[in-house]
Amino acid sequence: MTSNSSLEVKGLAYAYPDGNQALFGVNLNIERGERVALLGPNGAGKTTLVMHLNGILKAGLGSVAVGGLEVNTESKETLQEIRQRVGIVFQDPDDQLFMPTVREDIAFGPINMGITGSDLEDRVMEALVLVGMTDYADRPPHHLSFGQRRRVAVATVLAMKPEILVLDEPSSNLDPASRRELADILRSLDVTLLMVTHDLPYALELCPRSVILSQGTIVADGNTFDILCNAALMAENRLELPVGFEPRK
Amino acid sequence: MIIDSQRITLDTKSEHVHGHGVGDHLYVHKHSIVHDLPAQVKVVAAIGFIFIVVLTPVHAVWAFALYLSMMFMVVGLAKLHFPLVLRRMLIEIPFVIFAVLMPFFGSAPRIEVLGISLSEAGLWAAFGILAKGTIGVITSVTLAATTRARDLLQGLEAIRVPAVLIQIATFMLRYSAVVTNDLARMKVARESRGFSATGIKHWKVLAHSAGALFIRSYERGERVHLAMLARGYNGTIIDLYKPTVVQRDWLIALVLPVLAITIMTIAWVRL
Numbered sequence: 001m002t003s004n005s006s007l008e009v010k011g012l013a014y015a016y017p018d019g020n021q022a023l024f025g026v027n028l029n030i031e032r033g034e035r036v037a038l039l040g041p042n043g044a045g046k047t048t049l050v051m052h053l054n055g056i057l058k059a060g061l062g063s064v065a066v067g068g069l070e071v072n073t074e075s076k077e078t079l080q081e082i083r084q085r086v087g088i089v090f091q092d093p094d095d096q097l098f099m100p101t102v103r104e105d106i107a108f109g110p111i112n113m114g115i116t117g118s119d120l121e122d123r124v125m126e127a128l129v130l131v132g133m134t135d136y137a138d139r140p141p142h143h144l145s146f147g148q149r150r151r152v153a154v155a156t157v158l159a160m161k162p163e164i165l166v167l168d169e170p171s172s173n174l175d176p177a178s179r180r181e182l183a184d185i186l187r188s189l190d191v192t193l194l195m196v197t198h199d200l201p202y203a204l205e206l207c208p209r210s211v212i213l214s215q216g217t218i219v220a221d222g223n224t225f226d227i228l229c230n231a232a233l234m235a236e237n238r239l240e241l242p243v244g245f246e247p248r249k
Numbered sequence: 250m251i252i253d254s255q256r257i258t259l260d261t262k263s264e265h266v267h268g269h270g271v272g273d274h275l276y277v278h279k280h281s282i283v284h285d286l287p288a289q290v291k292v293v294a295a296i297g298f299i300f301i302v303v304l305t306p307v308h309a310v311w312a313f314a315l316y317l318s319m320m321f322m323v324v325g326l327a328k329l330h331f332p333l334v335l336r337r338m339l340i341e342i343p344f345v346i347f348a349v350l351m352p353f354f355g356s357a358p359r360i361e362v363l364g365i366s367l368s369e370a371g372l373w374a375a376f377g378i379l380a381k382g383t384i385g386v387i388t389s390v391t392l393a394a395t396t397r398a399r400d401l402l403q404g405l406e407a408i409r410v411p412a413v414l415i416q417i418a419t420f421m422l423r424y425s426a427v428v429t430n431d432l433a434r435m436k437v438a439r440e441s442r443g444f445s446a447t448g449i450k451h452w453k454v455l456a457h458s459a460g461a462l463f464i465r466s467y468e469r470g471e472r473v474h475l476a477m478l479a480r481g482y483n484g485t486i487i488d489l490y491k492p493t494v495v496q497r498d499w500l501i502a503l504v505l506p507v508l509a510i511t512i513m514t515i516a517w518v519r520l
Binding site: 013020024026054061086087088094096108109142156157160217218221223226230 | 250251252254255256257259431434435437439441442443444445454457458460461462464465
């Protein structure tokens with residue numbers, strides 16, 4: 001394994017406290033600057049995997065390392081550093097946005113990292129510019145449209161300058177224009193990206209590489225176009241392209 | 250491209266459950282005569298019993314000893330673990346503190362106990378609160394542990410508790426899990442941005458979270474209501490499944506209050 005990997009997951013297995021095992025030994029290596037789509041049917045363990053990347057869940061077996069630093073849920077300092085390095089954008093922006101204004105919400109993460117004063121303001125503005133939401137800085141999040149809230153949620157994480165950006169279903173519930181705008185934003189970012197999605201055209205558009213997680217293990221890893229064209233592999237893992245959609249390179 | 254991963258299976262254990270509904274964390278799954286009784290029968294027996302206990306004169310200490318041993322028998326019949334019942338009875342503690350204070354502030358005549366001057370009336374009042382409270386709590390704990398929340402609501406409906414109250418409680422039960430999940434996901438999202446609540450300086454963040462959760466829940470409530478109206482809701486919800494009660498159920502359940510009423514009568518007569 002090279003030292004240039006952003007994310008390194010080795011033999012990760014996890015069972016929930018009720019005895020239900022979700023991950024059965026996941027291996028995944030993502031190089032710095034890559035954009036990777038994580039595909040898989042409902043219940044494959046995608047969310048469970050994401051929860052391990054920043055130490056919300058503690059691995060039953062195996063390990064996760066971000067930018068060379070191993071996730072250790074016992075050490076507070078390591079955990080804090082890991083959570084700065086892994087920026088997760090959750091599926092429902094309402095889970096993420098809770099402060100009275102957009103500005104305060106974006107400042108929340110950096111403040112937790114100990115950033116204050118003009119540095120903090122710079123970070124907030126920078127993040128707002130990246131997602132094109134500068135005009136909305138002082139609005140309460142619940143007055144924004146869903147697409148705007150999703151963009152603010154991305155900004156709240158970008159303000160932490162993560163090593164890797166993890167997005168859970170970034171295109172869900174977006175209208176086509178918001179979906180395209182978000183794609184433009186994501187493409188413009190200079191960051192490693194892992195995108196959990198059922199939106200296969202979106203994966204093809206944004207991510208040169210895809211991995212399929214099925215029944216708790218990675219069953220395929222390769223070029224997104226090749227994966228989407230492999231009908232047998234797709235069917236075996238309950239993946240389907242939208243009717244009428246033809247993958248093109 | 251296709252990977253044949255080695256599957257790692259973890260050692261896990263799972264317990265005997267039948268898949269209970271939401272809001273049933275107080276329910277203890279067992280098969281017993283107490284569990285099997287219909288909810289309304291148990292509610293009537295429990296409320297009746299508690300009323301009789303409250304009406305018993307404080308000075309009849311023996312009566313309270315009998316009531317308590319009757320409840321221990323019910324707990325035993327319900328196959329509940331005593332440590333669990335005792336742990337849940339800790340909810341009584343604020344009342345205990347209140348009761349303990351009473352002898353110090355009560356009126357004359359005062360008596361000496363271990364060199365401390367205490368009010369006799371205060372001592373009796375404290376004993377009354379403690380005894381009646383404890384028996385009331387153990388009764389409620391037993392009822393909650395042997396009756397599913399949903400059945401309890403149906404039972405209350407069967408004994409003519411106003412429908413609006415039942416509906417409010419039903420929705421609370423249904424949506425408490427949803428709101429709890431919202432709360433849990435918000436917590437995960439906060440922690441993912443490096444936050445952990447450790448002290449008073451973090452209360453502001455928690456307060457903002459609570460506010461956001463309130464707005465979300467309120468808006469969800471409006472959406473749910475609209476969705477109900479869209480399906481023709483007009484203020485009443487009709488229950489499809491009414492629990493059936495046979496005479497035998499009443500006979501079994503009423504043993505408790507009938508015994509208690511006998512004890513209370515003797516207590517008053519002997520006074």
